[in-house]
Amino acid sequence: MSTTTIDSHTQAANSEMSIGHFLSTYVFSRDHKVIGIQFLFSTLIWFVVGGLLALGIRWQLAWPWSNMPVIGNMLFSAEGGQISPEFYTVLVTMHATVMIFLVIIPILAGAFGNFLIPLMIGADDMAFPTLNMLSYWFMWPAFICFGAAFFCDGHGAAAGWTSYPPLSAMTTAAPGSGDAQTFWLLGVTFVGVSSMLGSVNYMTTIIQMRAPGMTMFRLPLTIWGMFITALLQAFALPVLTAAGFMLLADRLFGTGFFLPEALSVNNSPMASGGGQPLLWQHLFWFYSHPAVYIMILPAMGMVSDILACFARKPIFGYKPMVYSICGIAGLGFIVWGHHMFVSGMNPGLGMTFMVATMMIALPSAVKTFNWLGTVYGGQVQFTTPMLFALSFVSMFVIGGLSGIFMAATPVDIVIHDTYFIVAHFHYVLFCGTAMAVFGSIYFWFPKMFGRMMNETWGKIHFTLTFIFMNGTFFTMHILGAGGFPRRLADPYHYPTFSHMLTMNQFMTVCAIGMVAVQVIFAINFFYSLFWGPKAGRNPWHANGLEWQAPSPPGHGNFDFQPIVYRGPYEYGSPETDEDYYPQTMPPKNERPEPA
Amino acid sequence: MGRVWSILFLCVPILGVWIFVAAMNDWWPMSGGAYAFGPGQWFPALDVSEHVIDHLFYLILSLTGIVFIGTGLALFWFLWRYDAATNKDPVVFSHGSHALEVIWSIVPAVALLFIAIYQMDAWANARMRRPTTADGAAKPPLCRVSGRQFEWRIQYPGEDGRFDTPDDLHVLNDLHVPVDEEVVIEIESMDVLHSFFLPNMRVKQDVVPGMRQYVWFHPVKEGVSDIVCAELCGWGHYKMRGQITVDSAAEYDRWYSAAYAEQETSEFVPSEGEE
Numbered sequence: 001m002s003t004t005t006i007d008s009h010t011q012a013a014n015s016e017m018s019i020g021h022f023l024s025t026y027v028f029s030r031d032h033k034v035i036g037i038q039f040l041f042s043t044l045i046w047f048v049v050g051g052l053l054a055l056g057i058r059w060q061l062a063w064p065w066s067n068m069p070v071i072g073n074m075l076f077s078a079e080g081g082q083i084s085p086e087f088y089t090v091l092v093t094m095h096a097t098v099m100i101f102l103v104i105i106p107i108l109a110g111a112f113g114n115f116l117i118p119l120m121i122g123a124d125d126m127a128f129p130t131l132n133m134l135s136y137w138f139m140w141p142a143f144i145c146f147g148a149a150f151f152c153d154g155h156g157a158a159a160g161w162t163s164y165p166p167l168s169a170m171t172t173a174a175p176g177s178g179d180a181q182t183f184w185l186l187g188v189t190f191v192g193v194s195s196m197l198g199s200v201n202y203m204t205t206i207i208q209m210r211a212p213g214m215t216m217f218r219l220p221l222t223i224w225g226m227f228i229t230a231l232l233q234a235f236a237l238p239v240l241t242a243a244g245f246m247l248l249a250d251r252l253f254g255t256g257f258f259l260p261e262a263l264s265v266n267n268s269p270m271a272s273g274g275g276q277p278l279l280w281q282h283l284f285w286f287y288s289h290p291a292v293y294i295m296i297l298p299a300m301g302m303v304s305d306i307l308a309c310f311a312r313k314p315i316f317g318y319k320p321m322v323y324s325i326c327g328i329a330g331l332g333f334i335v336w337g338h339h340m341f342v343s344g345m346n347p348g349l350g351m352t353f354m355v356a357t358m359m360i361a362l363p364s365a366v367k368t369f370n371w372l373g374t375v376y377g378g379q380v381q382f383t384t385p386m387l388f389a390l391s392f393v394s395m396f397v398i399g400g401l402s403g404i405f406m407a408a409t410p411v412d413i414v415i416h417d418t419y420f421i422v423a424h425f426h427y428v429l430f431c432g433t434a435m436a437v438f439g440s441i442y443f444w445f446p447k448m449f450g451r452m453m454n455e456t457w458g459k460i461h462f463t464l465t466f467i468f469m470n471g472t473f474f475t476m477h478i479l480g481a482g483g484f485p486r487r488l489a490d491p492y493h494y495p496t497f498s499h500m501l502t503m504n505q506f507m508t509v510c511a512i513g514m515v516a517v518q519v520i521f522a523i524n525f526f527y528s529l530f531w532g533p534k535a536g537r538n539p540w541h542a543n544g545l546e547w548q549a550p551s552p553p554g555h556g557n558f559d560f561q562p563i564v565y566r567g568p569y570e571y572g573s574p575e576t577d578e579d580y581y582p583q584t585m586p587p588k589n590e591r592p593e594p595a
Numbered sequence: 596m597g598r599v600w601s602i603l604f605l606c607v608p609i610l611g612v613w614i615f616v617a618a619m620n621d622w623w624p625m626s627g628g629a630y631a632f633g634p635g636q637w638f639p640a641l642d643v644s645e646h647v648i649d650h651l652f653y654l655i656l657s658l659t660g661i662v663f664i665g666t667g668l669a670l671f672w673f674l675w676r677y678d679a680a681t682n683k684d685p686v687v688f689s690h691g692s693h694a695l696e697v698i699w700s701i702v703p704a705v706a707l708l709f710i711a712i713y714q715m716d717a718w719a720n721a722r723m724r725r726p727t728t729a730d731g732a733a734k735p736p737l738c739r740v741s742g743r744q745f746e747w748r749i750q751y752p753g754e755d756g757r758f759d760t761p762d763d764l765h766v767l768n769d770l771h772v773p774v775d776e777e778v779v780i781e782i783e784s785m786d787v788l789h790s791f792f793l794p795n796m797r798v799k800q801d802v803v804p805g806m807r808q809y810v811w812f813h814p815v816k817e818g819v820s821d822i823v824c825a826e827l828c829g830w831g832h833y834k835m836r837g838q839i840t841v842d843s844a845a846e847y848d849r850w851y852s853a854a855y856a857e858q859e860t861s862e863f864v865p866s867e868g869e870e
Contacts, residue, residue, distance in 0.1 A: 086830040160827045166804060167787040167829060174829045260805025265786040266744065266829075277788060277803055312679070317691035342790065344803040347722035351715060358707040365662075365703045366696065372669050373695070377687030379679035382600050390600075390670070394607050397666050401659040408655055408710060410648050410717040413799050417790060417825040466603065474611060478618045481652070483794035485825050489833040494821045496794055572686030579686065 028137075030129035031555055035136050036115030037448060040441075042139060043107040046098055051515050053095035060088055062501075062508035064490045086175045088489035089158040093176075094149070096161030097184065101191045102146065104429060105291070106139060107437055108298040109198055109233070113226045115448060117202055119546035119553065120220050122211025122562035127204040135197035138190055145187030149180040157184035160487065162288070165258035165280050169250040170265045182251060185244050192241045199230035199237075206230075211545065213564030217322070218583070220544055220568040221315065224322050225301025228329045232290045232297075236333070240287035243280060250275075281343055285336035293332045295429055297325055299436035300367060303389045305568070306443050307374050309542045310386035312579050314569040316373030317366075324363030331360040341412045350409050357407035364400045368393065379572075379579070383540075384458030388439025391466055392432055399427030402477065417487075420480025426473045438465075438521070445528065446535030450551045453528040457520055464517040471510030475503055541580045544568050548584050597678025601671050608667030612660070647717045648797045654713075658706060721797075726777035726811050736781040736809060737772060742789030742802040745831035747822055751851070764855050768837040770822060771854075772814060773847040779811045790826035793839055801826050814841040 029035060059068055060083045067073070072081030083091070114132065118125050126132045149156050154176025159168035163184070171178050206219070206227045219227075246257040256272030258280045263270040308315045315321060337345060337353035371393045380386070402424040406412045415421065438461075445453050484497050491497040538547040545568075549558050562584050570581040575588060676682065726734040739758055741748040749770050753762030758781075772778045782791050784802040792799045796812040822837030842850060 084830075085833060089827065089830055089832065092827075158830065164788050164826070167827065170787075176830075263786060263804055276805065278806075311677070313686050314688065314690050316689065317696055320691065320696045342799050343801045344806050344808055347718065350722070351718065354714075354718070355708075355711045358711045359704075361707055362700065362704050366700055368666060369695075369699045370691070372666065372673065373691065375670070375673040375677065377684075377689070378673075378677050379682060379686055380597065380674055380677045381679045382597055387600060390604065390674070394604055394667070394670060397663060398607075398611070401663055404659055404707070404710065405652070405655055408651060408714050410714050410721055411652050411655060413721060414648055414652070414794075414797050416799055417792075463603065470607065470610070474614060478614060481618075483792075483823075485792065485823055487827045487832060491833070493834060494823055494836055496821045496823070569690075572688050574688060 028133060030125075030133045032114045032118050032126045032129070032132060033448070033553060033557075035132055036111050036113070038136050039106055039110035039114060039139070040448075042143070043103050043111060046102040046143075047107075048518075050095055050098040050103055051518070053091050053098065055511060055515055056083060056091045057088070057095060058504075058508040058511045059083065060091075060489060061491070062505040064492065083489075085489040086158065087155060089160075089174075089487065090154065090156035090176055090180075092487050093158055093160050093184075094146070094156045097157070097188075098146065099429075100161065100291070100295070101188060102139075102142070104295045104433055104437075105191070105195065108295065108433070109195065109202070109226065109229060110136065110139070112222075112298060112302065112437075112440055112444070113198065113202055113229075115444070116222060116546060117205055117226055118209070119447070119549060119557055120223050120544055120568075121206060121209060121214055122545045122558065122564065123205060123209035124556040124558065126201045127208055128201050131197050132201050135194045135201065138194040138197065142187045142190035142194065145183045145190060149183040149187070152176075152180035152183065153178050154180050157181045159184075162281075162284060163247070164284075165247060165250065165277050166263060166265060166270075169247060169258050170270070171251055172266050172268050174266070182248070185248050185251075189241055189244050192237050192244070195233050196237055199233035202226055202230035203234065211562045211564055214545075214583075215564075217319065218564055218567045220301070221304040221318070221321055221325070222298065222301035224325050225298040228325050229294045229297050232294050232329055232332065236287045236290040239283055243283035243287075246283075247280065278340070278344060281340055281345075282336070285339045286333075289336040289339065290329070290332045292425075292428070293328055295433055297328065299392065299433040299440075300325070302440045302443075303392045303436045304371070304374075305542075305544065306385045306389040306439055307371055307393070308569045308571060309443075309540055310381045310383055310389070311375050311378030312381070312571045313374060313378040314567075314571060314573075315370070316376070317370040318567065318569065320366055321370055324366045327363035328360060331356060331363070335360055338407060338412075341409050342416050354407060354409045358404070361400060361404055361407070364396075368397055368400065383442075384453070384455055384462055385439040385443035385540075387459065387462045387466075388435050388442065391462070392436045392439065395427055395431035395435060398474075399424060399432055402427065414483065415480055417485055418480040419476040419484045419486060422486055423473055423476030423480055426476070431469055431473060435465075438462075441525070443540070444546075445525075446539050447546055447549075447551050447553070449529055449532075450535055451528050451532030452535045452539060453532060454524050457524045461517060461520045461524065464520070465514060468510045468514035468517065472507050472514055475507050479503060538582075541578075543570060543580050543582050545583055548582060597674065597680050601674035601678070604674060605667070605671040608664050608671075611667075612664065615656070615660075647720070651714050651717060655710060658710070725809060726779055734777065734779045734811075736779045738770070739781040739783065740770065740791060740802075741783050741785050742791065742824070742828070742835075743785040744787065744829050745824075745835040747791075747835070747837040748785075749837075753855075764851065764858060766854055768822070770837060770839045771842055771847055771850050772839065773844050774814050774817050774841050775844075777811055777813050779809055782808050782810060787828050788826045789824050789828045789835065792823040792825035793820065794823060795820040796839075799825055817841050817843055817846075 065082050067081035076082055156176055157180045158174055158176030159181060168181055206223060249255040250257055250259060254272050256275040258277050259270055259272050259275045261273035304315055335353055335357045337349055338357040341350050406415060442453055442458055479500055484491060484500055492501055535551045537551055545562050548562060564583045565586055566583055568583055572579050573581045728734050735756060739750045747768050749766045750758060751764040752758050753764060755762055782800060782802050784804040789802040790799060791802050798810050798812050800808060800810045819840050822839050824832060824835035
């Protein structure tokens with residue numbers, strides 16, 4: 001493996017020297033790589049929890065009110081092994097919450113953002129290492145709050161992940177509206193604090209700490225995705241945090257931000273009033289719509305890096321890719337109202353949001369075409385990361401196109417709150433982002449742990465996941481177009497939907513298969529961690545700076561001062577005999593003395 | 596192996612199109628075909644006037660379908676053709692094409708703007724242009740539907756045309772409307788958010804406490820269907836079921852008189868906080 005050491009003045013292999021206390025190295029570490037890996041492990045554990053919660057939902061929809069085999073009697077002995085309607089609403093709420101706030105957002109920004117940003121821009125660490133450590137440790141109060149919610153009355157929050165008041169504002173509305181809902185709100189706030197600390201760090205690091213020669217337009221698209229995501233978080237999150245505190249005040253101190261006059265819930269009249277439930281929806285979606293892009297932009301960046309690497313070709317249209325990331329982010333702030341087309345919001349406003357939402361499909365389309373353009377004319381290597389990246393492209397097309405249906409206001413009247421929506425966001429977030437995350441784990445695993453994952457098992461994992469995932473989620477479009485609503489514990493109660501039972505059973509079988517095959521991934525991951533073949537610095541022959549550092553990189557990352565001569569996607573360049581051209585390799589005609 | 600992977604990705608557009616076509620034509624082996632999937636009846640049957648929303652749905656489905664098939668086939672072909680194991684051609688060293696970027700920005704932009712503008716009228720009809728009476732005034736609501744955990748309370752204004760007077764008719768979860776007439780319904784909530792969803796009428800409107808809202812539709816066929824709550828409203832959300840019956844004018848009058856007579860004899864008048 002050739003490594004270009006320009007500056008022999010290595011920053012002293014201080015990885016050996018700084019091994020101090022175990023705690024300061026592995027637990028309260030301020031090294032961005034350790035923090036990234038801490039985020040990775042924590043989020044993967046919550047991924048398991050979120051997946052099992054999803055199976056609970058699927059079980060109920062396929063075999064409603066039936067005894068769950070094996071675990072039913074353990075978990076729901078009081079209900080005779082069945083899921084109760086109270087617990088079903090907990091399942092839908094907590095599945096979404098865990099997946100969004102404890103898995104997707106922290107795995108992208110927390111795990112990959114932390115690990116990759118300094119390495120890819122040629123810095124030795126984040127700008128604020130202590131703040132970085134805190135951003136991980138502020139996840140723990142969130143973990144504890146969400147965990148505690150499961151042990152409160154009602155066994156979890158039950159007002160949906162959107163927590164629309166008045167349901168979420170009453171402590172007496174249902175089991176799960178009590179302490180569990182309060183813990184839920186506190187948990188979301190702590191996740192917000194963590195994200196905020198992270199985003200400040202990412203922005204500063206990317207702006208201030210790039211290696212010499214690393215101009216903004218030489219940044220890998222992963223970094224562009226992370227950078228714009230950090231901007232989105234910095235501007236949108238305070239709104240959610242403020243809204244969260246207002247809702248807490250409504251719940252705990254009897255204020256009435258979100259409660260109108262003369263309300264009586266569950267036969268208990270509410271003392272407060274003068275508020276407006278729609279206010280929460282505006283504030284909530286003002287954050288949570290940009291959050292949708294927080295959950296996809298870094299994934300788009302990572303997929304771009306993987307695609308270029310394994311197509312052995314420059315990314316097609318680098319600058320349009322950057323501009324489309326910025327365009328998505330900019331438009332992302334003015335489309336929140338499309339979640340509220342049938343909420344009672346002024347229908348005139350619906351038209352504005354509809355046009356803005358239609359336009360946000362445009363940069364997404366540009367990205368898709370550029371990914372296809374990248375594969376065109378390449379030398380495609382079907383490695384496991386590449387397969388996941390290709391599946392991201394394939395699945396994102398479906399998720400993006402189904403978005404057009406709900407952007408169309410009249411069509412949204414029918415499909416709003418049906419399984420069509422569920423299909424759409426699972427295509428974007430599971431079939432899209434989660435596939436990108438899997439691909440990225442396979443891709444950067446050698447850099448993170450210095451060992452390779454097993455390719456054969458990786459491909460088996462990919463193929464089975466891909467098949468079961470489409471079996472589960474594609475069918476949801478058909479259900480949704482028929483009007484099948486979300487969040488109903490027993491939709492077959494309605495004659496209109498009663499014939500959809502068999503289709504749900506098909507989906508549940510696929511979902512069980514999909515969760516089961518993740519065991520292959522877990523085994524591969526942990527086996528490779530200890531016994532995988534050792535990886536060199538650059539096992540994929542990739543161009544990025546991170547591949548010039550040792551695997552795994554020591555404290556301070558680089559054993560030389562990286563100097564950047566070109567963009568990250570110069571694969572197959574005629575200027576060099578190799579099919580790759582690392583960013584740090586000086587041009588042939590230009591010898592030493594780089595400024 | 597590259598061939599195998601290309602074909603796996605080719606399965607996405609093929610099976611995707613097959614599932615949609617099968618569902619629309621009632622070939623889907625696992626559907627009962629009774630309601631939503633009757634021949635050519637993908638959406639729930641018993642439809643209102645002119646299928647405007649269904650038409651829009653199919654229009655968007657066709658446009659997105661073309662893109663879906665096109666990108667799926669392109670991806671398949673690139674993977675098949677440029678597999679490193681079989682492709683001996685050197686890599687096309689290209690950073691992009693300005694002309695192509697312009698084309699694939701403008702074409703989708705035009706298509707999206709077309710969809711956006713084309714549907715505005717349908718949205719206005721569904722939400723902004725409330726039906727009027729002969730003299731141009733806003734048509735008064737036929738009844739008021741109040742969402743309450745976990746039931747739909749329905750109130751007809753009676754002879755005097757005004758709500759909350761002694762001649763009101765109160766019924767629970769049982770909405771009757773006359774056929775061939777534009778029906779306006781006033782909706783409100785007594786506690787939390789609900790959503791008044793009539794799948795067969797293409798009507799859905801969140802019911803927000805503290806707000807008075809109106810929905811309207813034009814039933815053209817007699818029949819019975821469901822009122823569904825589409826917004827999570829608590830643990831009993833799933834059982835918040837009502838029934839809507841579209842009657843002929845004569846049948847509607849007969850039902851109304853019978854229901855009113857029954858109310859008079861039972862003297863059932865729901866009061867606040869009544870369970």
